[in-house]
Amino acid sequence: MLTYDKRGVGESSGRFEEVRTASSEEDLRTLATDARACLDFLVRHPRVDPRRVGFFGASQAGWIIPLASDGRADVAFNIILAGAATSYGLEMYYSPLTGDGVRPSQGLSVEEIERRLQTYSGPTGFDPLPVLARMKVPRDLSIPAERSVETLEKLRRQDVPITFKVYPNGNHSLEDVSTGARLPYWEDVVQWLAKQGVLS
8 A cells, every 4th residue: 555645745745735616627637646656656566466556545535536547547446435526616615514524514404505505506616527437447435425426326327337335424534423433434445345356
């Protein structure tokens, strides 16, 4: 497994740039370039089986991983935990409505939040749907968001090879909101990788 810091974070060089809706297409493609460089490193590494290399990430990786693997035939898997399958702009609109789990929410009901999402007409920024639709790599996504599930269901109906699992009581940290217990996502990921023949 290879992990790396984003630009300007931890021991990584460069400068950290917050992704903004208006520049999200360009910003996320830059981050995807970094992820592709890591994959290239692993594929060439003498101790790595290049047929078993893929991407694994969470949150913002829901946009970065599809971009990083787009057009590549050497990606064995894509695993995204708690990543959005919606436009960047819609997710940036959604988080303040709910408080994003870390800030005070606006006190809106789930129904009101969904109503506002249905009528959202603001800037979309990066939209992952075209990239997701082109992907031929099996993917396992753990996404506790109704809108993302709708998108993924549409892709599945178009015969895009996709697997996803929803943890109904899960939060963005992949914990049960009632008990605080860790969700069994890692066990599910390992089982899925074994089914794909990536793990033996």
